[in-house]
Amino acid sequence: EVQLVESGGGLVKPGSSLKLSCVASGFTFSGYGMHWIRQAPKRGLEWIALIYYDSTNKYYADSVKGRFTISRDNSKNTLYLEMNSLRSEDTAMYYCAKSLYGSYYYVMDAWGQGASVTVSS
C-alpha cells in the first residue's frame, strides 16, 4: 500500500524558514515524480512544485518560485520542501503527492494527509 507521511509543519513568524519532509513507502520512490500541493484555509488546491524521479527537472508555481525549494533523497525515500521568506499567505495545509506512472507526471495518484503550516506574528 502506498503511504506518504508529511512532517515538519508548525507555527512560524513571517520571514522565517521551515522544511517539510514526506516519507514514502509502498512503492519504488526513485521511479516516480513527486509533487507538493497546498490548500489554504477555506481555499482551493494550489499546486506548488514538482520534482522528477531523478531530480533532473524541478518546476514551481510563480507564487513560491525563488523562495521554496523542492528536493528528494531517493536513498531515504524522502521528499522535501524547503520554505524561506515565509509570508502569511503561505499559511496552508501542505500535501505531498506521487505522480502517476510513465508520462503522467502531472497527475497525482497518491496523496499524504498533509502538514499544517501557519505563518503569523
Place this chain on the structure above:
Amino acid sequence: DVQMTQSLSYLAASPGESVSISCKASKSISNYLAWYQQKPGEAYKLLIYSGSTLQSGTPSRFSGSGSGTDFTLTISSLEPEDFGLYYCQQYYEKPLTFGSGTKLEIK
C-alpha cells in the same frame, strides 16, 4: 494560467440517483483533465485521468467525459460513501491548476 471553474460548489442527492459535476477550463486543454475525491479524514484520491480513464480501484459507477473546455464527472447510482469533495485538475500546462471543488452531500 488555465482557470478551472466548477460552477456548482454544493450538490445534494439521494442514494441511487445519478449526479453530474461540471468543470470548465478557460482555454482548451484537450483531455488533460483529472478528477479527485476527498472525504473527511482521508487523503485525496485520484478517480479519473485523461478526462475519462478510470484509475485502478475507482468504481465503475464513476465516469468522466468531455474534451476541450468542458468536462463532466458523472456518478450513476450514488452510494452513501460517495459523499465528499470533488475537484478537477488540468495538466495541459504548468502551473497545474485545480477547480474550486464541488461538495457532494448525500440526502
